[in-house]
Amino acid sequence: xxxxxxxxxxxxxxxxxxxxxxxxxxxxxxxxxxxxxxxxxxxxxxxxxxxxxxxxxxxxxxxxxxxxxxxxxxxxxxxxxxxxxxxxxxxxxxxxxxxxxxxxxxxxxxxxxxxxxxxxxxxxxxxxxxxxxxxxxxxx
Amino acid sequence: xxxxxxxxxxxxxxxxxxxxxxxxxxxxxxxxxxxxxxxxxxxxxxxxxxxxxxxxxxxxxxxxxxxxxxxxxxxxxxxxxxxxxxxxxxxxxxxxxxxxxxxxxxxxxxxxxxxxxxxxxxxxxxxxxxxxxxxxxxxxxxxxxxxxxxxxxxxxxxxxxxxxxxxxxxxxxxxxxxxxxxxxxxxxxxxxxxxxxxxxxxxxxxxxxxxxxxxxxxxxxxxxxxxxxxxxxxxxxxxxxxxxxxxxxxxxxxxxxxxxxxxxxxxxxxxxxxxxxxxxxxxxxxxxxxxxxxxxxxxxxxxxxxxxxxxxxxxxxxxxxxxxxxxxxxxxxxxxxxxxxxxxxxxxxxxxxxxxxxxxxxxxxxxxxxxxxxxxxxxxxxxxxxxxxxxxxxxxxxxxxxxxxxxxxxxxxxxxxxxxxxxxxxxxxxxxxxxxxxxxxxxxxxxxxxxxxxxxxxxxxxxxxxxxxxxxxxxxxxxxxxxxxxxxxxxxxxxxxxxxxxxxxxxxxxxxxxxxxxxxxxxxxxxxxxxxxxxxxxxxxxxxxxxxxxxxxxxxxxxxxxxxxxxxxxxxxxxxxxxxxxxxxxxxxxxxxxxxxxxxxxxxxxxxxxxxxxxxxxxxxxx
Numbered sequence: 039x040x041x042x043x044x045x046x047x048x049x050x051x052x053x054x055x056x057x058x059x060x061x062x063x064x065x066x067x068x069x070x071x072x073x074x075x076x077x078x079x080x081x082x083x084x085x086x087x088x089x090x091x092x093x094x095x096x097x098x099x100x101x102x103x104x105x106x107x108x109x110x111x112x113x114x115x116x117x118x119x120x121x122x123x124x125x126x127x128x129x130x131x132x133x134x135x136x137x138x139x140x141x142x143x144x145x146x147x148x149x150x151x152x153x154x155x156x157x158x159x160x161x162x163x164x165x166x167x168x169x170x171x172x173x174x175x176x177x178x
Numbered sequence: 179x180x181x182x183x184x185x186x187x188x189x190x191x192x193x194x195x196x197x198x199x200x201x202x203x204x205x206x207x208x209x210x211x212x213x214x215x216x217x218x219x220x221x222x223x224x225x226x227x228x229x230x231x232x233x234x235x236x237x238x239x240x241x242x243x244x245x246x247x248x249x250x251x252x253x254x255x256x257x258x259x260x261x262x263x264x265x266x267x268x269x270x271x272x273x274x275x276x277x278x279x280x281x282x283x284x285x286x287x288x289x290x291x292x293x294x295x296x297x298x299x300x301x302x303x304x305x306x307x308x309x310x311x312x313x314x315x316x317x318x319x320x321x322x323x324x325x326x327x328x329x330x331x332x333x334x335x336x337x338x339x340x341x342x343x344x345x346x347x348x349x350x351x352x353x354x355x356x357x358x359x360x361x362x363x364x365x366x367x368x369x370x371x372x373x374x375x376x377x378x379x380x381x382x383x384x385x386x387x388x389x390x391x392x393x394x395x396x397x398x399x400x401x402x403x404x405x406x407x408x409x410x411x412x413x414x415x416x417x418x419x420x421x422x423x424x425x426x427x428x429x430x431x432x433x434x435x436x437x438x439x440x441x442x443x444x445x446x447x448x449x450x451x452x453x454x455x456x457x458x459x460x461x462x463x464x465x466x467x468x469x470x471x472x473x474x475x476x477x478x479x480x481x482x483x484x485x486x487x488x489x490x491x492x493x494x495x496x497x498x499x500x501x502x503x504x505x506x507x508x509x510x511x512x513x514x515x516x517x518x519x520x521x522x523x524x525x526x527x528x529x530x531x532x533x534x535x536x537x538x539x540x541x542x543x544x545x546x547x548x549x550x551x552x553x554x555x556x557x558x559x560x561x562x563x564x565x566x567x568x569x570x571x572x573x574x575x576x577x578x579x580x581x582x583x584x585x586x587x588x589x590x591x592x593x594x595x596x597x598x599x600x601x602x603x604x605x606x607x608x609x610x611x612x613x614x615x616x617x618x619x620x621x622x623x624x625x626x627x628x629x630x631x632x633x634x635x636x637x638x639x640x641x642x643x644x645x646x647x648x649x650x651x652x653x654x655x656x657x658x659x660x661x662x663x664x665x666x667x668x669x670x671x672x673x674x675x676x677x678x679x680x681x682x683x684x685x686x687x688x689x690x691x692x693x694x695x696x697x698x699x700x701x702x703x704x705x706x707x708x709x710x711x712x713x714x715x716x717x718x719x720x721x722x723x724x725x726x727x728x729x730x731x732x733x734x735x736x737x738x739x740x741x742x743x744x745x746x747x748x749x750x751x752x753x754x755x756x757x758x759x760x761x762x763x764x765x766x767x768x769x770x771x772x773x774x775x776x777x778x779x780x781x782x783x784x785x786x787x788x789x790x791x792x793x794x795x796x797x798x799x800x801x
Contacts, residue, residue, distance in 0.1 A: 049523075050531075053535075061539055064572055065542070065543060068568055068571050068572055069550075069568070072564060072565060072567045072568035073564060073568075074565055075560070075562050076560075076561030076562065076563065094563060104763050106683050106763070106765060107683065108684075111683065111762065128681050129681040129758075129769060129771035130760055130769040132741060132742060132743050132760060133740075133741070134760075134762065135762075
C-alpha cells in the first residue's frame with residue numbers, strides 16, 4: 039500500500055488538475071455566450087449575414103445628426119464610408135457629442151439601423167475609437 | 179532650478195542603486211556578522227534623493243513653472259492649489275516617480291524593521307529590491323522623465339483633465355500604489371528567503387506584516403477608485419468589470435490568498451513552495467497591472483499617453499523580473515526544507531487551501547476575461563469585448579460554496595479535526611438563513627441568478643460571524659474581516675436586485691411619471707467659478723413618501739475644454755438616490771438619469787470594515 043503522505047499528495051494533485059480543467063471548461067463555455075464583437079458600419083454593410091447577437095459598433099457621431107425627443111435619441115454613426123442609424127433610450131455618457139467618437143452596443147435591426155442598449159464614449163477629449171482610426175487611415 | 183535639482187537627484191539615486199546592487203551582492207558572499215553600515219547610509223542617501231526629486235516636482239507644480247513639460251501638459255495657473263499638488267501624480271511621469279518613491283521608502287523601512295533577521299537575508303532583499311528600483315529609475319529617466327525642459331517657455335499650461343480634479347482621486351493613486359509597491363517587498367524578501375533557505379515560520383511571522391499592510395492599502399485603494407467612478411464618472415454603480423478595475427483586482431485576489439497561506443506557514447510550517455509562488459505571482463500581477471494600464475492598450479481614463487516604447491520597456495522589465503524569480507526558484511528550491519509536519523484532510527490547513535483554490539479560480543476568470551480580448555486582437559485582429567455577464571456567470575455560482583467555507587473554515591482546528599463537530603445549532607442557523615432569503619426574494623418577486631442560496635449563505639456568514647464575536651474560537655481581526663465580507667455580499671446583492679433606474683430627455687419645466695414617482699426639472703442656473711462654468715439643475719423626485727431635491731451640475735472647463743457631470747447623490751443608511759444630467763446639444767434637451775440604489779453606503783462601509791480587520795491584525799501582538 040502507499041503511505042498516507044503519498045495518498046494525500048496524489049489527492050491534491052488530482053484536485054488541482056480537476057479544478058484547472060473545470061475552470062477552463064467553464065470559461066470557454068461562457069465565452070461563447072458573452073463575447074461581444076466589434077464591427078464598423080462598413081463591415082455591417084458588407085457582411086453576408088445579419089448578426090443576431092449583441093454587437094458593438096464604433097465610429098464617429100455624424101455632425102448635425104443627433105435628434106432628441108422626450109424618450110429617444112437618434113443619431114448616425116459613421117466611419118466616413120458607410121453610415122448606421124442608431125436609436126437609443128437611456129442615459130448618455132459625458133463625452134457623447136456630435137463629431138466625436140462613440141461606441142454603440144446593441145442589436146442590429148437591418149443593415150442600416152441598430153437599436154442601441156448602451157452608448158460608450160471615452161473620457162478623453164482626443165479619443166478616437168480604434169475602428170474609426172483604422173477606417174480613416176484606409177480611406178485616406 | 180528645482181527642475182535641475184529633481185533631475186540630478188534622480189541620477190544620483192541611479193548611481194546609488196548600481197553601488198547597492200554590487201555591494202550587497204559582494205557582502206552577501208562574505209561571512210561577516212553585521213550589515214555593512216555603508217549599505218544603510220547609501221540607501222538613506224538614495225531615499226533622500228528620490229524624496230527631494232519628488233518634492234521638487236511638487237514644487238514646480240505649485241509655482242506653475244511651465245518650463246517643465248510635465249507641468250505644462252498637466253497644470254494651469256487658475257487651478258486650485260490642492261489640485262496643483264495632486265496633479266503631480268495625476269499624470270504618467272509623476273505617477274511613476276511616486277512608484278519609485280514608494281519603492282525606495284519601503285526598502286528603507288524594511289531595513290530598519292528587519293534588524294532581527296539574518297544579515298544575508300537582509301542584504302539579498304536589498305539586492306532584489308534595488309534591481310527593481312534600478313529598472314524603474316531607468317524607465318523614469320529615459321522614457322518618461324518628469325523634468326524635461328521646454329523652450330521657449332509657454333505662458334500657460336494646458337490644464338489637468340477635469341475629471342481628475344477630485345478629492346477621492348487625489349488620494350486614490352498614492353494609496354493604491356502603496357498596496358502595489360508593498361508587494362515588491364514581498365517579492366524581494368521571499369526570493370532572499372529562498373536563497374538563504376529560511377522559508378520557515380520565523381520568516382513568515384516577519385513578512386506577514388508586509389503582506390497585511392500591502393493588502394490594507396490595496397483594498398482601500400481599490401475602494402477609493404470605485405467610489406470615484408461611482409459619483410464622478412456617473413457610472414452609477416460600484417463595479418463595472420472595466421479592464422482597468424480588473425487589473426487592480428487581480429493582485430488583490432492573489433494577495434488575499436497569500437494573506438491566508440502565510441498564516442499556515444507561520445503556525446504549521448507548511449506550504450513553503452506555495453507561499454513563494456504566490457509572493458512572486460502577486461508582484462508580477464501588480465507589475466503587469468502597471469504595464470497594461472500605462473501602455474495604452476486599454477485606452478481608458480487611466481492611460482495618460484500612448485507611447486509604445488514605454489509599454490515595451492515595462493513589458494521587457496516585467497519578463498526579466500519574472501524570469502529572474504523563476505530562475506532563482508529552480509536553483510534554490512532544494513534549500514526549502516521538506517514539510518515535516520503531519521497533514522490531515524480535515525484541518526484548518528485544508529480549509530485555507532480551499533480559500534486559495536477559490537481565489538485562484540476568481541483570479542483566472544478575471545485574468546482570462548481581461549487579457550483574452552487583447553490576445554485575440556493580436557492574433558487575428560478580431561475586436562471583442564467581454565461584458566459583466568461573463569464575470570457574473572462564472573463568479574456568482576462559486577460564491578455559494580465559498581461563503582459556506584468562509585463561515586465554517588475558521589471553526590476548524592489546526593492539524594486535525596472531525597466532521598462530527600458540525601452540530602445542530604449550525605444546521606438550524608443555515609436553515610433559518612435560507613428561509614429568510616427565500617421570503618425576501620419571493621416578497622420582492624425578483625428572480626435573480628442563484629439569489630436564494632446566495633442570500634441565504636450571505637446571511638449565514640453574517641449570523642455565524644456575529645455569533646462568533648461572543649466566542650473565543652478565532653481571532654478578532656479574522657472575525658471582523660469575514661463579518662465585513664458577509665455584509666459586503668448582502669449589500670451587493672440587495673443593491674443588484676432592488677436597484678431601479680430611469681432615464682429620459684427633458685427640458686426645463688418638464689415632468690415625467692415613472693414607477694409611481696414624479697420627476698420634475700424645475701430650473702437651471704448658471705454659476706461662474708474660478709476655473710469652470712457650472713450649470714446647476716434643480717430637480718425634484720416625488721413619491722407618496724418622500725420629496726427629494728437634487729442639484730446635479732454640468733461643469734464646463736476651458737483648460738482643457740471638457741464637460742463633466744457632477745451627480746447629486748442623496749445617501750441615507752437605507753439607500754442612495756442618484757441623479758445626474760447631461761447636455762447633448764444646444765436644443766434645450768438634457769439627458770437625465772435617476773437611480774435608486776439600496777444599501778449603497780453599506781458596500782463602502784463593509785469594505786472599510788474588512789480593512790479595519792486588516793489593521794487590527796497588523797497591530798495584533800504575536801502570541
